[in-house]
Amino acid sequence: SAPAPTRDPADPNIERWDDIGLVLIHDFISAADEAAMIAAFHAADPRTGGRKRLSQHFGYHFDYTTFGASDTRFTPLPPYVANLLPRLPVQGYLPDQFTVQYYPPGAGIPPHVDTHSMFSEALYSLSFGSAVPMAFKKSGTNDARKMRLPKRSLLASPDPPEPQPPSAGEASGPSGQSAPAHPPPAPPATQQPAGGTEQQESEGEELPSWELLLPARSLLLMTGASRYGYTHGIKGRKTDVVGGQTVPREGRYSITMRTTRRGLDIGCTCSFPGVCDARVREEQAAVA
Numbered sequence: 474s475a476p477a478p479t480r481d482p483a484d485p486n487i488e489r490w491d492d493i494g495l496v497l498i499h500d501f502i503s504a505a506d507e508a509a510m511i512a513a514f515h516a517a518d519p520r521t522g523g524r525k526r527l528s529q530h531f532g533y534h535f536d537y538t539t540f541g542a543s544d545t546r547f548t549p550l551p552p553y554v555a556n557l558l559p560r561l562p563v564q565g566y567l568p569d570q571f572t573v574q575y576y577p578p579g580a581g582i583p584p585h586v587d588t589h590s591m592f593s594e595a596l597y598s599l600s601f602g603s604a605v606p607m608a609f610k611k612s613g614t615n616d617a618r619k620m621r622l623p624k625r626s627l628l629a630s631p632d633p634p635e636p637q638p639p640s641a642g643e644a645s646g647p648s649g650q651s652a653p654a655h656p657p658p659a660p661p662a663t664q665q666p667a668g669g670t671e672q673q674e675s676e677g678e679e680l681p682s683w684e685l686l687l688p689a690r691s692l693l694l695m696t697g698a699s700r701y702g703y704t705h706g707i708k709g710r711k712t713d714v715v716g717g718q719t720v721p722r723e724g725r726y727s728i729t730m731r732t733t734r735r736g737l738d739i740g741c742t743c744s745f746p747g748v749c750d751a752r753v754r755e756e757q758a759a760v761a
Contacts, residue, residue, distance in 0.1 A: 493698040493703065499691050511601065513551060517529060527574065528573070529573045531550050534548065540587075557599070561730075576726070576727070578711060586702075586704055586748065589749045592731040593733075594700055595700075596729075597694055599691075599730070600727050605713065607705055609685060610680055610703060616748055620748050686715060
């Protein structure tokens with residue numbers, strides 16, 4: 474089960490897990506906002522009823538080759554996205570990359586951690602439509618090994634043609650060293666646990682994991698260890714157990730919001746080197 478959160482005394486709709494930098498804000502948008510957002514999404518893409526997710530990109534488009542953001546593909550924000558920005562918890566820097574997605578009933582998201590070096594720390598996920606449990610798991614040495622497997626080409630042109638997103642998944646501190654606009658990314662994988670030390674994972678040992686219910690109209694903010702050191706994902710299944718009751722999963726929508734890094738800001742100095750894409754690139758460069 475999920476660890477107990479701390480309720481914000483000033484706003485009972487806000488739950489915090491301060492040890493891992495996780496925040497869940499209930500009823501971040503109204504039911505009327507939710508209905509308008511769903512209508513706007515399908516006005517732009519009326520397809521529904523299929524088995525695959527639908528994606529729309531605003532701001533700088535997410536690049537499924539580099540796992541960063543495009544330098545040139547930019548779509549102005551629709552009002553329903555732009556209106557969220559003044560209300561986000563972190564105002565020191567605001568997202569400029571937005572991926573809006575529809576997931577048909579039963580669809581899931583493979584466990585992953587969003588790229589360290591290409592995006593700033595604050596990572597948002599706004600859920601609307603169906604509530605869904607999101608699974609969190611401390612990553613360990615097995616995840617670090619997976620990240621170093623040559624599963625895909627690490628070479629990409631600065632702005633390759635935008636491929637379609639994988640049908641089952643969701644992609645998802647500046648360094649002082651210079652880096653190209655799109656350094657070759659490591660395959661997205663998991664990272665280390667809270668506390669900044671790598672979780673040792675002996676054979677057969679299960680790392681701590683739990684599911685957190687994301688209610689419709691809620692906003693999830695990941696920073697710290699929850700951003701860099703935990704995998705997050707959604708299990709593909711037709712039903713979920715909510716409050717002891719088995720309920721069918723309906724179509725779900727989400728808006729993932731990220732802030733891109735550019736130029737010399739691309740990099741990461743986090744406390745999770747085992748699964749940090751910037752550290753993996755440094756290792757690969759050292760042995761090249």
